[in-house]
Amino acid sequence: MQEVKSILMVGVGGQGTILASNVLAEGLLKSGYDVKMSEVHGMSQRGGSVNTQIRFGEKVYSPVIEVGAADVIVAFEKMEAVRWLNYLKKDGVVIVNTVEIPPLSVLISKEEYPKNLIEEISKSVKTIAVDADKIAESLGNIKAQNIVLLGVLVKYLGLQGIDWEEVIKNNVPQKFVELNINAFKKGLEIN
Template identity: 65%
Template sequence: MSKVKSILFVGVGGQGTILASKILSQGLLESGYDVKMSEVHGMAQRGGSVSTQVRFGEKVYSPLIEKGKADIIVSFEKSEVARWLEYLKDGGHAVVNDYEIHPVPVLIGKESYPEGVKEKVQGEVKNSIFVKAGDIAKELGNIKAQNVVLLGAVIKALELENMDWDGVIERLVPKKAVELNKKAFRVGMDQVK
């Protein structure tokens, strides 16, 4: 593969955005790709925006994704995708967690949660996949696994499912959460047709 692929992960602090990016990066490295990853924590501890950028291919010179160049945007919270759509290239994919986290201004009634995000994204991005990752993770036993549900969907969308993802999850996820995350990963892949 000589073409570089660019994946932008966006979410809210505490959703596991960075761990999902690390699992993806490690799996790609172990499969022989050149990988670069950049992370921005922002106000992560206060529920603020978090983003990571992963680029991989035969040779990657920079981890940074320019506007209009992301092959995939992975949004861990529904409204976050709207903030980052300008980074998606024409024909790119959006993998979105159909899950809402209301920021403090919304919770105290100073602002309203954005309406129509799903419809806007589906109207602008032909290749959009909405996954109820939060609900799926709750059903599996822990909402914290929503990040790995989304990662499974991304792996399937990228057609990279034939790598040793179970092994990577075993090495990067705390031992007590390994089996849950393996299940979450498989269910996430099943969300993409």
């Protein structure tokens, strides 16, 4: 076992943030970790922000991640990475999907989507940028981008010894199992 690790997953409704968090939590539980998880959906069905907080280790007392305490932020969208960056530890890492999902204010031309977000994030913290949407699309379904990002996270944390294929089988519909296992493997290949 190890010290408590705190993972913050953030995205936009419909990106599979909660599914990826559930797969992560189940895999960690099956390996003997104490795991606590909380999730906030908000207006997720309307394209709003979604976040989940997962903490694991030998003994975890709360799922809540304080500002400046996340070991890893997994951002399913670039602007969500910026929105939650203050939750990251000084020596933490951001795993960020390179996709842009414009919020309503951008769609109705009241604001512009900020430029060079990943470059700006990279100036202050360790950043692993992944075009998870493109990888998932190449596998046949863009919705598997969440599991690509999960694979990147698992590799970064050194948790490859868990039977992730079994956990994925337990959490996705049968017809999408092979797609998601392949997406997870592609994520594991990313440095």
